[in-house]
Amino acid sequence: MDKLLSSSWFVKIIAFLLALMMYTIVTMETQEEAANNSIFSKMYTESETIENVQIKPYFDDNQYVLTDMPSSVDLTLTGSSRLITKATKVDKEFEVYIDLTNMKPGNKRVKVQVQGLPEGVKAKINPDYVDVILHKKVTKEMNVNVDLKNKRKMPEGYTAGEVEFSPRTVDVTGAEGMIDQISFITGFVDVTDADESIQTKVPLRAYNQQGDLIDVQINPGVAEVSVPIKKPKKTVPISIETKGKLDEGLSLQSITSNPSEITLTGTTTSLEKIDSFKEITIDLSEIKKDTTLTVDVPVPDGIDDVSLKEVTVEVNVEETGTETETEADADAETEAEPEAADQESTKTFSDVPLTLLGSDADKQATFLDPADGVVDVTVGGKKSVLNSLKKSDLQGIVDVSSLDQGTHKVKIDWKNPGDVELTGTVQEASVEIQTETSSQ
Known part of the structure; x- marks a missing residue:
């Protein structure tokens, strides 16, 4: 045994086996951890689709106008629920955009991109390309008009006078082709049920010859408008009334006014009640001969205004003859008078x-x-x-x-x-x- 331990080959073999065993153990743990992570990732990765995400265009808006661009796209985000929530609910820093920087005017097909998403979140955009038109921007001064709507729906007898408004001209900015299509720029005032003068502000819009709205910028975009509303009027003859009596020996031949008619302003109901103007009265007891008078014209109750401040009244009288009659002649005339009168x-x-x-x-x-x-x-x-x-x-x-x-x-x-x-x-x-x- 001692000989084996002292042999270098034996020690090398033992060391190799130990290293191999440790590698095997570490590899198995890594694979097991990777498998666990893969299962965990599958369990906690999800997708969320956000509809109608606004597109932000980047271009030189001092020189150009962009048209025909879709207003929004659908964006599908894939990643952990935590990161997706962070992107859509917490940070809200992501942006969908198209880049037209340094492009010249014309029809363009550009890729829709997204930026500002957290790392680990992937995005899919639908559609991923959009077609747009880049126009040269122009500004032109144009005249303004203001029209009235629903004049037939005004109260009976009421009419609208001449409309006053400001400004009379505006600066219109937009795509060169659209500016050329503009036929008129106008604002509208609704006079439905209007019985008093109108002071208001109305937005100004540009229209082509067919009456379709043209998408341009108008500066200023609002007009201040004044619409006088005229009340019903009625012209009637002037009928001079009298009071008192002429002196004995005078008879009334005629009494006339100049002008002979007057225009009254008021509500329809009040005007319907008047067929002639009888507000001027002449006292006959003060008339001694043919007389011309200048008389102030009063405003009758229920009437708002009259067209005349004064009229000239001409009174013509005639002297009647007086004769001394005999009693017999008087009796004869008295007896004959009833018969002649009939x-x-x-x-x-x-x-x-x-x-x-x-x-x-x-x-x-x-x-x-x-x-x-x-x-x-x-x-x-x-x-x-x-x-x-x-x-x-x-x-x-x-x-x-x-x-x-x-x-x-x-x-x-x-x-x-x-x-x-x-x-x-x-x-x-x-x-x-x-x-x-x-x-x-």
Whole structure:
């Protein structure tokens, strides 16, 4: 035994066997650990798909505009649940992007990439390539317009006035081809149910000739708008009222106003109740002769405004003759008076003015026939009625409110007292209509 231990070959063999045994033990442990790690890895590795991840493009946005790029892609992450949670819920530093740096304008097919994921997490992008177009960027100054929507849905009788807005021009920046497609830039104001003037701000948008929206940058992108809303109006004839009595020996021949009609502004309900303007009253007890008065025009209750501040009223009177009668003559006249008062008779009034209804600043009406707008009126009836009839009791209305530009024959609407009849009086007038547009 001692000889074997002292032999160098024996010692070498023993050392080799010991080394071999230790290598075998270490190798077995490593393989077992690797197997365990592989099983562990399989147990704790998972995949998660994140849909609609935004793509960030990198390019020189001072010189170019990028279009046709998909807004997002789907991203599938593979790795341990801990790392995936860290990437998506904790760090949130990963980014999906395309790189167009230093590229020239044109159609491009570029790879979608991802950066910022923790080590150990793999990513798969769908789609992994996208098609985009890189355009040259231009800026152009263009005019602005503002349009009204739903004007037919405004309250009855209300209208919108001329729209005021600012700015009148804007700078439009975008792809050169898109700028060339722009037909107009406008903002819209909805006037549905509008019964008061509107002050608002509206966004400005660019449209092509077909009315399709064009994707460009507009600076400034908002317009300040003022829309005046006009309340309903109605034009009616002026009817002068009287109070008191003329002095003995005077009789009233006529009482007229100039202008003969007035335009009222108010709600539809209040205007429907008014057919003539009866707010001006003349005291006959103060009239001693033919008189021309300038009278202030009041605003009636329920009316917001009137078109006139004052009118001229012309009062014409006539002296009546007085004779000394014998008692017999007076008795004879008294006996004959009842019979004469019931007799039918006629009476003619000269130069009775016709009243134009519906003529205003936007639509001017002029009499062609009769040229001066006055006619002679002959009425028939009982003598007692005719004796008390005045020229101002007769009114001929010519309504042009529904007429368009041009020459028209219009029936005269005579507003005579019901107990007299017109005989041989003009029943039709010829008028010419001119609108504001035609006169410009």
